[in-house]
Amino acid sequence: MTTPLDTAGTSEQYFAQITSVAQALIRAEKSGQATRFDFSGIDDCSYCREEIVPPKKSFRCSACKARIYCSVECQKNGWKYGTVDSPRGVNAQGVSFPNHKQYCKDNTRHMTRLTETRAILMQFPWGRLEKDGSFSHNIARGRFRVLGSNDMGFWSQRCGPAPHQDEGQMPNRHGSSKSGVFAQMDVKTFEHLDGKYLLKDQHFGDQEGWKLPPHLIPYRDFASADTRPVLVTEFGEPIKDWDSWYRWRKLPLESPAALIMNYPMTLYQFITNCLELTNATKGSPAERIPLNVHMLGVEVELNYLPIFSELALLLPYHNIQLTMFGFSVHKLCLEAREYSTSLAAQSLVDKPVFTYTAPVACGSSTLEIFLRGEAPRWPIQAPPTIPPDALVACNAGLASYSGWAEVIRIAHMLEIPFAVSEYMEQSAEVQRSTFSAVLAGIESQYRPRKGYPIALNPFQGPGQRHVSKMPNTINGFTMVVVKND
Structure with a gap:
């Protein structure tokens, strides 16, 4: 099952909930029931950026295995145009906007690195691959009870939808109708x-x-x-x-x-x-x-x-x-x-x-x-x-x-x-x-x-x-x- 996380409350309450789930995972591992936990994320369509929420079917590129789409139509559009944000044509310099057709071969090459990166993770006893191939750093920290925004020593961290603070320096990012963990939160919290x-x-x-x-x-x-x-x-x-x-x-x-x-x-x-x-x-x-x-x-x-x-x-x-x-x-x-x-x-x-x-x-x-x-x-x-x-x-x-x-x-x-x-x-x-x-x-x-x-x-x-x-x-x-x- 996918393990749900409540999005209400403060960051400390949220981190405390993840720690509780991580401790439950440890107990499940000891009893041989860890497979009932899954911390996979929700996939976004590589073209339209909408979340692909089960039971909705997803479509993966059969060549590179790196792109996921919510429909055959989006898969075709992604191959030709890239994303819904990309203008359908060329820019003023005559350069075409990137599409999946241009990147698929390189994506295939990059995907061969997964064996190496997964081996780095799985040498550790706390290493864990979710069903989507990802790894939750927060769950790993929750195992050791060192997860929080304050009073966690070196482990203290911020939490939110942006990986970097200086988001103002970035070009406009795509919009999305996110309904996931951080979308319902007040970022200031x-x-x-x-x-x-x-x-x-x-x-x-x-x-x-x-x-x-x-x-x-x-x-x-x-x-x-x-x-x-x-x-x-x-x-x-x-x-x-x-x-x-x-x-x-x-x-x-x-x-x-x-x-x-x-x-x-x-x-x-x-x-x-x-x-x-x-x-x-x-x-x-x-x-x-x-x-x-x-x-x-x-x-x-x-x-x-x-x-x-x-x-x-x-x-x-x-x-x-x-x-x-x-x-x-x-x-x-x-x-x-x-x-x-x-x-x-x-x-x-x-x-x-x-x-x-x-x-x-x-x-x-x-x-x-x-x-x-x-x-x-x-x-x-x-x-x-x-x-x-x-x-x-x-x-x-x-x-x-x-x-x-x-x-x-x-x-x-x-x-x-x-x-x-x-x-x-x-x-x-x-x-x-x-x-x-x-x-x-x-x-x-x-x-x-x-x-x-x-x-x-x-x-x-x-x-x-x-x-x-x-x-x-x-x-x-x-x-x-x-x-x-």
């Missing part, structure tokens, strides 16, 4: 200020931040060697995926840490593998490596700054500065003006909002995190006087927000290494296809780049998002925008 805990005067400790049993916590402050990882260069293998990270961290796969650790681990993937700026063997006690990284478009990351300490543990003998920019950073810094003694207020006077030093046994690297909230976008001044060593962004949507065009141009002109993650391989390819237009007119000011490589991120957030049948995960795929030759 579900507002949550990202980084709200930074309005207090101290960071969460490991236990209060993770709110998990001790054996499931990836500690940053170690009471003994039992919980401390070995010096990463002495581990015997590179940290290349979740399996190696969990073993190095002495964590059982039962730990849900990957559900939010995918953010700092994606930064690690950017720095070491995508951009090849440094690695675990470059530094030494006699020669420490400075690394200055600007992280753009920061949102949910503000809820768990201390977990970025992982970079200091993974990169021995480094001095790392991580400076965060974005609409949510700007919003938080405006709020911090009313909390003069808060952590966030420190950023208003150019002090780090978080610092960490790794144990000597782990390489004694340092991490400083700064917030730059004077404006909602990078750069604060254009172009930056002293370029950083790299620009990075998680779940960027480079073609979805107008502010990215300037970032892409500056990164190319100043040759600043730049890497991003996207939810989908298809999305990354669409972003890449816009670069020639973004860079038009400045060809003489930058060295053309080749390839803009896109790759599956081994540190992606485990589990398929319901919004697409194609592989679609948090920090799912990496793309290099600029890389030093």
Whole structure:
């Protein structure tokens, strides 16, 4: 059966209900009755955008298996016109609007990645595939009773119909007669200020931040060697995926840490593998490596700054500065003006909002995190006087927000290494296809780049998002925008 969720009430009531259902699922699993639970989402027609509510029949593209339609007529229209929002013809430049006929072959290629993304999820005991192939992150958090918008430590999150706060920067999105979970809710009821805990005067400790049993916590402050990882260069293998990270961290796969650790681990993937700026063997006690990284478009990351300490543990003998920019950073810094003694207020006077030093046994690297909230976008001044060593962004949507065009141009002109993650391989390819237009007119000011490589991120957030049948995960795929030759 599909498990219904009541849409009335506050976000905390809603999250409490999901937690209750998740606990019931655990009991059902122990009794062998888990199949009676199904948390699949409701499919939208890929053409008309209407929900396909059972018992209404759906029609799936037999070639790519990635598109769902509510009728044969919509399937035919989708093949020819794309969506009901697409004008039936070409634009002023003579370019035809995208339709399924154009994308079907690429969709088929992208769908082959499902085996890999599902394997990443199913290595975890809490990994679960619903009948539609999706995975509910909220149900997973509900298993561990760490689901809520407030008072959940690092797990505190906002809830609502929009994946990003800065929706105003996006082009007009399609309308829909949604009747699902969020459509009946007052969005204001579900507002949550990202980084709200930074309005207090101290960071969460490991236990209060993770709110998990001790054996499931990836500690940053170690009471003994039992919980401390070995010096990463002495581990015997590179940290290349979740399996190696969990073993190095002495964590059982039962730990849900990957559900939010995918953010700092994606930064690690950017720095070491995508951009090849440094690695675990470059530094030494006699020669420490400075690394200055600007992280753009920061949102949910503000809820768990201390977990970025992982970079200091993974990169021995480094001095790392991580400076965060974005609409949510700007919003938080405006709020911090009313909390003069808060952590966030420190950023208003150019002090780090978080610092960490790794144990000597782990390489004694340092991490400083700064917030730059004077404006909602990078750069604060254009172009930056002293370029950083790299620009990075998680779940960027480079073609979805107008502010990215300037970032892409500056990164190319100043040759600043730049890497991003996207939810989908298809999305990354669409972003890449816009670069020639973004860079038009400045060809003489930058060295053309080749390839803009896109790759599956081994540190992606485990589990398929319901919004697409194609592989679609948090920090799912990496793309290099600029890389030093």
